[in-house]
Amino acid sequence: xxxxxxxxxxxxxxxxxxxxxxxxxxxxxxxxxxxxxxxxxxxxxxxxxxxxxxxxxxxxxxxxxxxxxxxxxxxxxxxxxxxxxxxxxxxxxxxxxxxxxxxxxxxxxxxxxxxxxxxxxxxxxxxxxxxxxxxxxxxxxxxxxxxxxxxxxxxxxxxxxxxxxxxxxxxxxxxxxxxxxxxxxxxxxxxxxxxxxxxxxxxxxxxxxxxxxxxxxxxxxxxxxxxxxxxxxxxxxxxxxxxxxxxxxxxxxxxxxxxxxxxxxxx
Amino acid sequence: xxxxxxxxxxxxxxxxxxxxxxxxxxxxxxxxxxxxxxxxxxxxxxxxxxxxxxxxxxxxxxxxxxxxxxxxxxxxxxxxxxxxxxxxxxxxxxxxxxxxxxxxxxxxxxxxxxxxxxxxxxxxxxxxxxxxxxxxxxxxxxxxxxxxxxxxxxx
Numbered sequence: 001x002x003x004x005x006x007x008x009x010x011x012x013x014x015x016x017x018x019x020x021x022x023x024x025x026x027x028x029x030x031x032x033x034x035x036x037x038x039x040x041x042x043x044x045x046x047x048x049x050x051x052x053x054x055x056x057x058x059x060x061x062x063x064x065x066x067x068x069x070x071x072x073x074x075x076x077x078x079x080x081x082x083x084x085x086x087x088x089x090x091x092x093x094x095x096x097x098x099x100x101x102x103x104x105x106x107x108x109x110x111x112x113x114x115x116x117x118x119x120x121x122x123x124x125x126x127x128x129x130x131x132x133x134x135x136x137x138x139x140x141x142x143x144x145x146x147x148x149x150x151x152x153x154x155x156x157x158x159x160x161x162x163x164x165x166x167x168x169x170x171x172x173x174x175x176x177x178x179x180x181x182x183x184x185x186x187x188x189x190x191x192x193x194x195x196x197x198x199x200x201x202x203x204x205x206x207x208x209x210x211x212x213x214x215x216x217x218x219x220x221x222x223x224x225x226x227x228x229x230x231x232x233x234x235x236x237x238x239x240x241x242x243x244x245x246x247x248x249x250x251x252x253x254x255x256x257x258x259x260x261x262x263x264x265x266x267x
Numbered sequence: 268x269x270x271x272x273x274x275x276x277x278x279x280x281x282x283x284x285x286x287x288x289x290x291x292x293x294x295x296x297x298x299x300x301x302x303x304x305x306x307x308x309x310x311x312x313x314x315x316x317x318x319x320x321x322x323x324x325x326x327x328x329x330x331x332x333x334x335x336x337x338x339x340x341x342x343x344x345x346x347x348x349x350x351x352x353x354x355x356x357x358x359x360x361x362x363x364x365x366x367x368x369x370x371x372x373x374x375x376x377x378x379x380x381x382x383x384x385x386x387x388x389x390x391x392x393x394x395x396x397x398x399x400x401x402x403x404x405x406x407x408x409x410x411x412x413x414x415x416x417x418x419x420x421x422x
Contacts, residue, residue, distance in 0.1 A: 002286055004285040004286035006285055007285035007328070007330050033323075036288070036308065036325075037307055037308075045328075047287075049331055071374065093390070096308065096393075097323075097372075097377070097394010098393070099311060099314050099321045099322050099323045099372065099394045100326070101318045101323060101325065101392060102317075102322045103308075103322050103327055131393065175374055175393060222378060
């Protein structure tokens with residue numbers, strides 16, 4: 001159960017930050033759905049609903065997704081459906097039900113660096129950047145690793161507009177359930193980028209497998225070898241959804257399915 | 268704190284506490300069609316429309332509704348009756364507990380997707396759990412309902 005003593009809805013991010021640093025036990029609210037599941041005493045809840053952060057904008061070289069864009073917005077966005085095989089829309093379509101996706105926000109998920117997230121894995125494969133109010137622009141990869149050193153607010157996620165193609169795969173007990181493991185591969189300018197998440201720890205880049213793919217000609221043998229490299233270099237954990245051994249094995253399957261789909265798109 | 272909302276077309280100013288969820292607020296104000304099922308955003312029974320979008324009122328903090336328009340099944344009674352007829356005809360309304368949420372999701376699907384495929388229907392209904400009848404009958408009922416609406420529209 002959560003308790004909130006005071007709840008404010010600032011009209012802009014400057015005011016939101018003022019509130020955030022005004023009290024020790026303050027907290028930013030995105031959709032607020034996941035917080036519902038936990039137990040917390042919050043002195044000041046700061047809701048960004050009225051801070052004009054709900055948007056998906058296409059610029060010449062970038063796509064910007066505001067922190068308060070909901071998963072529903074991302075799923076339905078024509079801009080994102082067109083971009084890189086529609087990976088972002090695809091990655092979130094199996095998350096619980098549409099009514100929850102119409103509440104959950106990009107900012108709430110990314111800033112919290114949830115390990116179970118499907119969206120983060122897809123964004124990581126796209127080499128997305130995050131724009132923090134105080135921390136400025138950082139790569140998502142670095143942000144996932146180090147988080148924010150002090151209280152901050154995620155303003156938006158920035159994705160470079162490239163002509164690449166990306167694929168997202170996940171293993172779940174049933175559609176709508178949390179992923180047991182997820183994996184995303186993007187190919188931009190001939191270079192592969194692989195992200196693996198729901199390990200169940202937060203998503204990471206599979207750098208050795210990526211390096212192998214980028215230095216070798218891709219054939220069945222190379223795919224087999226890359227899948228083994230990926231499984232070996234990744235640290236998997238166990239939780240009620242699956243054991244580390246199980247995740248180790250299915251990582252190879254997800255990888256093969258994803259890379260084959262990327263290659264099929266090229267042909 | 269006070270929030271200003273429009274519920275089923277009527278403007279209301281409601282007193283809510285900062286950690287109150289919309290399902291409670293609405294039920295406390297007489298909108299008893301809303302079922303409180305899982306209370307964790309999983310079962311879909313508390314589905315309402317917020318500015319026309321289907322959302323789960325059990326995980327939506329009431330303050331977030333400030334300045335927005337809420338539709339509960341009380342506000343779409345005629346449409347709901349039409350849908351319910353097909354659910355009953357297919358025998359997929361046994362205990363009825365999930366019914367209001369399911370109907371709100373069906374109305375949302377109808378609004379969002381023209382001529383939905385079976386896959387579309389299942390996708391939009393995935394967030395609504397039924398523990399009595401399963402989903403094959405629901406799918407039949409929804410398809411029959413949408414076909415009938417299409418036939419009506421083409422007349």
